[in-house]
Amino acid sequence: MKILHLTTIAMSHQLLLRPQLLALRDAGHEVVAVSADGPEVAQLQNQGIRHRVIDGSTRGFDLRADRRAISSFCTVVRDEQPDLVHTHNPKPGIYGRILARVLGVPRVVNTVHGLYATDDDSFQRRAAVYGLEGLAATFSHLELVQSIEDVELMRSWPHLPGDRVRHLGNGIDVRRFSPSDEDRRDVRRELGLTEDAAVAIAVGRLVSEKGFNELFSSWPSVRTNAERNGLPLPHLLVVGIDDPQKADALPRDVIARAKADGVQLLSHRDDVDRLLRASDVFVLPSYREGVPRAAMEAAATGLPIVATDIRGCRQVVDDGASGRLVPRMTVEPLADALSELLHDAALRRAFGAAGRAKAEREFDERDVIARLLDAYAELGVS
Numbered sequence: 001m002k003i004l005h006l007t008t009i010a011m012s013h014q015l016l017l018r019p020q021l022l023a024l025r026d027a028g029h030e031v032v033a034v035s036a037d038g039p040e041v042a043q044l045q046n047q048g049i050r051h052r053v054i055d056g057s058t059r060g061f062d063l064r065a066d067r068r069a070i071s072s073f074c075t076v077v078r079d080e081q082p083d084l085v086h087t088h089n090p091k092p093g094i095y096g097r098i099l100a101r102v103l104g105v106p107r108v109v110n111t112v113h114g115l116y117a118t119d120d121d122s123f124q125r126r127a128a129v130y131g132l133e134g135l136a137a138t139f140s141h142l143e144l145v146q147s148i149e150d151v152e153l154m155r156s157w158p159h160l161p162g163d164r165v166r167h168l169g170n171g172i173d174v175r176r177f178s179p180s181d182e183d184r185r186d187v188r189r190e191l192g193l194t195e196d197a198a199v200a201i202a203v204g205r206l207v208s209e210k211g212f213n214e215l216f217s218s219w220p221s222v223r224t225n226a227e228r229n230g231l232p233l234p235h236l237l238v239v240g241i242d243d244p245q246k247a248d249a250l251p252r253d254v255i256a257r258a259k260a261d262g263v264q265l266l267s268h269r270d271d272v273d274r275l276l277r278a279s280d281v282f283v284l285p286s287y288r289e290g291v292p293r294a295a296m297e298a299a300a301t302g303l304p305i306v307a308t309d310i311r312g313c314r315q316v317v318d319d320g321a322s323g324r325l326v327p328r329m330t331v332e333p334l335a336d337a338l339s340e341l342l343h344d345a346a347l348r349r350a351f352g353a354a355g356r357a358k359a360e361r362e363f364d365e366r367d368v369i370a371r372l373l374d375a376y377a378e379l380g381v382s
Helices: 010-026 040-046 063-080 090-102 123-137 148-155 181-191 212-228 252-260 272-277 293-301 332-343 345-362 365-378
Strands: 002-006 030-035 050-053 084-087 107-112 142-145 165-167 199-203 235-239 264-267 281-284 305-308 323-326
Touching: 002 010, 002 063, 010 030, 010 040, 010 365, 030 063, 040 050, 050 063, 063 090, 084 090, 090 107, 090 123, 107 123, 123 148, 142 148, 142 365, 148 165, 165 365, 181 272, 199 212, 199 272, 199 293, 212 235, 212 252, 212 332, 235 272, 252 264, 272 293, 281 293, 281 332, 293 305, 293 345, 305 332, 323 332, 332 345
Parallel strands: 002 030, 002 084, 030 050, 084 107, 107 142, 142 165, 199 235, 199 281, 235 264, 281 305, 305 323
Antiparallel strands: none
């Protein structure tokens, strides 16, 4: 059958969905990735995934561009006549589900990568997000949800049949993300880090939503705590692109101050697995997550994790067993948790071993693919 996967940008296909797309290709289906153009398109096509461009597809709110994206998507659907449309991301997930059904696509599936509202958000924001998601979900045949807490929430919506909402989970290649002493030594030499240095690492776009304001504000306290205890100064590595066009982009002075405090900003890297192996603690102070892949990768690498106590992060981190959960948008608890783990090697080893075992049990992408194929089979796609 012909299956269209709709996302905002091609990077989502290549970095997040590629194993699922390849599994569908290997099962004999014609898979078409649909998104904005980007450098990842050539990589997808080299792997046998055809791509159609959506003109005007952007992450931000731009009414004129959004109208072009909607029109472009309709053109693609009319041209391709797919047997199934599978939508992802907030905006494509809304217009894609509705228009696919209006245009007569026989099967419509959506993946909820994480609802864009939390219990801490205002009533108005939660009402808007849940209202739009609930409306769009009435047009799909299945809602595949990554976070188990999002599953419970969506099944409580009175207008949405509970059997339409399924737990998909999120997965990684647990074989790729595993501990390695050799990588640890090599990467530390490359970055000028000593063998005995305590190293924390964060992975994510440099935007406020990922909690970098709080992380950078906490870091001087972490270093001061080390000095008071007669320990070498710890290091913080940050892997992720600067995203100045985002509404919540980090101010330039925040980035400059972080550099002055010794933070190493590594921008985009293709060797995150090696960088994780060179580190001692993973930190994710995000405000909102689906089921964070970077945290799952850290757990599979055997790193203890400091993360915010929010949906998604709670699915990855067992507080007090594989890491510490701290309140979101706070500085002092974050600094305390980082200091504790950076100072205590025995606790790091215990938390890291528990995280690795959890990753092997719960985060294997092969299990996610199997659940996806089972869901498709229920819709007659096999």
